[in-house]
Amino acid sequence: MSTVNLHAPEVQIREVRLGSITGFEGTAGELVKNSRLGCLKDSTRSFSQCMGCSSGNALCQLAMIKDAAVINHAPVGCSGDFFGYNFVYRVGQMERNLPAVNGRYFNTNIEEQDTIFGGVEKLEETIRGVYDRVHPNAIFVTTSCASGIVGDDVESVTERLSHELSIPVVACFCEGFKSKIWTTGFDSAYHSIVRKLVKPPKKKTNKVNIINFWGSHVFDELLGQLGYEPDYIVPFSTVAQLEHISEAAATIQICPTLGTYMGAALEQVYGVPEIKSPPAYGMIGTDNWMRELGKVLNRQEEVEEIIKSEHERVIPKLQEYREKLKGKTAYITAGAAHGHALIALLRELGLEVRGAAIFHHDPIYDNGDIQSDALAHDVNTYGDIKNYNVCNKQAYELVNILNKVRPDIMIARHGGMTLWGAKLGVPTLLIGDEQFGFGYQGVLNYAERILETLNNKEFVINLAKHSSMPYTKWWLEQNPFTFLGGDLSVEVY
């Protein structure tokens, strides 16, 4: 278990904290086994394509705190993701019937002379300027490769300006070069929130923290039935709301890749129990998750009743879908924990999962509890998955594999991957709302969308006919792991 240290300005990166990796080929079972034996080794690629970086993922959680401003202490290009998150923020405003506003995001515009003389003065000027323009209740400062290498003392500046302006001015260290696992940026954002915003609890409330992105509010009904109230964090919360998340009765995370650090930090520092079962995807997964929720919230009987009635409602429909999906094959590409969730969903529906390209692997989460291992749950519940590849968005590997595997459907969780399925004529499905597949209803939701996608072949067949391929013929004939270091760098027992 990693120990949460709120005195340190920076949270350790996942590679160090959790032993996480970004390169692996083998079976899911091997990966789980090696994770448990503690002999997981990372392997690197001698050829690679662009990935994501921590600063984007940090911004993703900070950008939608409704009364905070974000300053990216960086050259202007690092803020290329501002509008993307602003767009997401504004779509979320529509869904929540909130008035339309732009997120307040600023870039310090680091230039050549700042890399020589330092950019601290510029940062100070920006913080004051932002305060005057926006009057936010908190200001977050995200760092960049440039500010990090030059060695700007961002922590001192933010400390000083916090006192000067009497609002939290919080440093969030998320330099891109520090980690190959961009979800480390979530940890950076959460570290800065727990460290500087969250206050010690004064009382316990009947609220349950839901660590999520900006998905649909699927927990309202369930928690309401149990006499609890969901508090969806961090996007669309306020600074004041975040100050009190230490008072919640429990923490749920829709995806431990996202919330591992926050969940553990709230439990370790403030005793808010975290639901440690893998998130509720698939029938058995949902049963397990529901039962743990019942235990933690002391609502075991109520939960058993819900499970019973949901089974009665869902299982007959599920049988129908299984019939329709019989014999279909799928390939998955997604972030770690959500990828594991999708595997559970697909196998619940009876699809054959021919393989998966999953962006990274956390052998353990910050809570140190092996029951949180969603991949282990997949393997134990539904059997091993062959061609399980840990691959941080390396499209060239994906194309190579897809070209060989040729599944009936590809399920992708992140942008930039779907194209390759479609170019090869494989119907491809991307569902943006993480909560769409959650719980019992989620299995049915996915089933319907999969059927719809399988039936809609016209577009991909036509696209494949008219598409060009930037990958060489040579490459498509090679072993997909040609550039992955070593034969199999993870020891197999």
Place this chain on the structure above:
Amino acid sequence: MSKYIEQPRYSCALGAQQSVVAIKRAVPILHSGPGCSGKISNLIGQGEGYAGGNTIPCTNASESEIVFGGEEKLKKVIEGAFKVIDADLYVVLTGCTSDIVGDDIGNVTSEYQHQNKPIVYAETGGFKSNNYVSHEVVVNAIIDQYVDKFNVDRTVTKGLVNVFATIPYQDPYWDGNLEEIKRVLEGIGLKANILFGYSSNGVEEWKTIPNAEFNIVISAWSGLKIAEHLKEKYGTRYLHFPYLPIGGNETSKFLRQVGDFGNLEKTLVETFIKNEEEKFYAYIERTADFMLEFRYGLPRSFYTILDASYALGFSKYLLNELGIIPAKQFIIDDTPEEFRQSIQEQFKNISEYRSAEVVFEVDGGAIQEEIRADERKNRSLILGSGWERDLANDLGADLLIVSAPVSYRLVLNCGYAGYNGGLRAIEDIYDRVLNTYR
């Protein structure tokens, strides 16, 4: 000291990766941090294109390259790219990490250049400039390190011109604009190397850059350094047209200047102009009654929040051909000091009867505050970016998104340059205006 920026509308030096993506079958190889490329594509890269977006090879600099240098890793990624990516030209671009640490990428790349591989490098560490500037750096690098190799006996091809017009992807309508510019230049008898996008002939076209009779820069300032460079290198003279020509007046003016500059046959130029104007003004005439009679409100003044080339082009067009009066004009491309005066002059003489006030400002938040504080007597049109949605809504103004980030529009081959672009602009503006009525 430069100022902070709210609502950025352009990228850093590395943003020139999009200029490479815009060359047919060319691929950038980034020697940079892991997230750079994606952030650039996010802001100015609608659609992956051939080998952009997630296809772009990258060394994904990590802590060890910062401490020990990243040249070895770059070598491996270059070698991998040759094997895996099917491209005609590979352009190595550095990010902040490499440029601060001081990797010698020239040395790494030259090894492959000696093997006659089609590879070029440029230092584009994000802090060095924005992408308006680095676009020039990258184009010049391709000319010096690749194109020049094919310039064995420099012969001038009569009527061949190189066009340096918009910054691909930074101008969301670059492909459509270039297509139209090429069309009108060919209409007056030239053969145009348009260099980027669908209507170019890719790397083969680049190889003929030294053979051009003259060069044309259609831009307020970005692109001039390319033309200057070619003048020094090959003695090619160039014509500078300092904004995007939109609509009948300006496109004809542009073509006549080109005709004069290139000593083109007058009747050919005038015949083409006549035919194009006839068509263009037939449509304008058809719609003039609408513009005069529509009694429920049309925009009568406009703000631009655009780069200098677009701001000037649209201002001239909207005022002189559509009768919409310029309010304040905001130029967001961080125009270098040396070019500001001539741009101001252009706005000063925006028409025979009028001048327009121009403000150079990169901070979108500050611009929006200024516009909100401005006194308005009539319905306004804003030519800006996706950041202006609420501003337009709050002011009851109509918004045409021309600048990055475009997010609310899907762009294929739409363009605003030339005669066709002028008509398209009218359709798009009044489409938005009419769409406000229930």
